[in-house]
Amino acid sequence: MNKLFRILPLAAALGLAACGGADKGAVASDASGAASASAKDNSACGTLAADEICVKIGSGAPKTGGIAHMGKDNENGVALAIQEINAKGDLVIGGKKVKLALVGEDDAGDPKQGPIVAQKLVDAGVVGVVGHLNSGVSIPASTVYANNGLVQVSPSSTNPDYTLKSSKTPKGAVSAYRVVATDAQQGPALAKFMLAHGGKNVAVLDDATQYGKGLADQVASSITAGGAAVVSREAATDKTTDFKAVLTEIKAKNPDYVFWGGMDDTAATLVKQMRELGMTAKLVGADGACTDKFIELSGAAGKGVICSQAGMPLSQMAKGTQFNTDYEKAFPGQKVQIYSPFSYDATFAIVEAMKLANSTDPEAIAAAMPKVSFDGLIGKIAFDDKGDIKGGAISIFEVKDKLEVAEIVK
Missing domain, CATH: 3.40.50.2300 (Response regulator)
Structure with a gap:
């Protein structure tokens, strides 16, 4: 992965987030990259250049309740990835320059909210989703994403059933992926x-x-x-x-x-x-x-x-120090919790599949996901046939004044 770009302040980062007002149904576009009717609401992207199209990536996480700090951390990782890609300005799909936007929804860590939030993201016209934080939310939400042909990449859901028992898209592609060990x-x-x-x-x-x-x-x-x-x-x-x-x-x-x-x-x-x-x-x-x-x-x-x-510690990621610096600059007063580096890479995984497919059609993105392979912030990003990351590590810590690594199991 290319080096991290300068990160915008928090207000600018979350200024990308909006629910949009697209008609119900998954986003689709033809091979030329022209957006379909279900994705014509471009307000989430703000001002677009004449040669740009707006492509929305969803995030589902608890932003209220007792673990809101973890949910916000997950969404922040998506925001950082989107800012970097937009700042670089070289994402071209089907001959069209792409501007990405984050559409974030609060699932409150509640399994009952999972399918509701998933449908909101579908209706907003996202092409893929990074989420959810909790396995208990990811699992029921996964059926909605699969039925609508969307890829869901969880940065933190570790229950094996999330991928083992997930549905496939209408065209038979794997829908549920994760970038952490189980x-x-x-x-x-x-x-x-x-x-x-x-x-x-x-x-x-x-x-x-x-x-x-x-x-x-x-x-x-x-x-x-x-x-x-x-x-x-x-x-x-x-x-x-x-x-x-x-x-x-x-x-x-x-x-x-x-x-x-x-x-x-x-x-x-x-x-x-x-x-x-x-x-x-x-x-x-x-x-x-x-x-x-x-x-x-x-x-x-x-x-x-x-x-x-369920992964390598930030301190042992090759670009972890730079990520931490950029994170604290973008989100003053907030610290990396656990999984923002993973949601960052999950976002890049969806974008990489988009590039491989040369399309913003969700089903095309889903079909390309098994081919995704790149060196991410957290390590090598590639998936097995179930949607699990290959070679995930487990880090064990002892709590002292901070988390200190006791052992890493690969």
């Missing part, structure tokens, strides 16, 4: 780490979401397969604020580790209450809990927590 890799990697570091008795707790439960099940089965004991297997919810009853039961089992399948806001509450109860077991979380926000929310109680991210 929980079939993440769960066993965390279990192996616990087993290698004194984990003989492990309690497993989840937030009852598709993401949390699926990941916790992977951890529990891997712990058992590794010869250790799962001494407690419980569930809370992603809205739980008082864990003390279940923690009291877990404490009596004297586990070495407590695994939490859930997000950073609830993980912070959980570890604080563990320490209030005098529990000495280490808390282990996965990518949903492995953020700077967790460190901020958990305070001293969070020190020593083990967590993972």
Whole structure:
């Protein structure tokens, strides 16, 4: 990938975002790149030159609620990619110069909102979607995208079912893709780490979401397969604020580790209450809990927590330092959480497929996605026949004053 370009301030970045007013239905264009009737609302692109066409890329993420910081981070990554491409000004499809626009929708991290948001993005005339953050939202939304011939590339949905059970487009193309490793890799990697570091008795707790439960099940089965004991297997919810009853039961089992399948806001509450109860077991979380926000929310109680991210850490990405600088310049007061580098590359994956197809027709983009292969910010971007990224890594961290890399599993 070419080097990152100068990034505009936040207000300018999000000034690209608009829902548009296209008629219902997927965007389509002929091979010459002329936009169809369903994409004629170009207001999202602002002023267009005479030789430009407006092409919209969607983003679905939680921008309200307890994990809004993660959703905004995902959308910011899309905004940075779009700014870079537009600044370079050399994207030509079917003989027409293309100006990209971001159409962002808030799914609130709610599975029921997934299909609703997906339909809004379809109606807005997007040619592809980067999203969603949560597996539990990505999975129901994926059917809407597939039925309308759109590619969906998630930067952060790790539940294996997202790609394994997704529908295909009307013309038979794979619709659901991801640029992160799956929980079939993440769960066993965390279990192996616990087993290698004194984990003989492990309690497993989840937030009852598709993401949390699926990941916790992977951890529990891997712990058992590794010869250790799962001494407690419980569930809370992603809205739980008082864990003390279940923690009291877990404490009596004297586990070495407590695994939490859930997000950073609830993980912070959980570890604080563990320490209030005098529990000495280490808390282990996965990518949903492995953020700077967790460190901020958990305070001293969070020190020593083990967590993972489904990808390489930003510090070890070849252009990670430049990305971080550009991000903080574009979005003052905000820090990279986890997956903005991944949503950045997911955006480039859609654009690369557009270039390979030489078309802005969503079905043509979907048909070209299996051929996508480029060196991205996060590493090599290429997909297997299910839509999963090839060669995804798992990074394991220990929480100190910041997230410090403990191990990388490739």
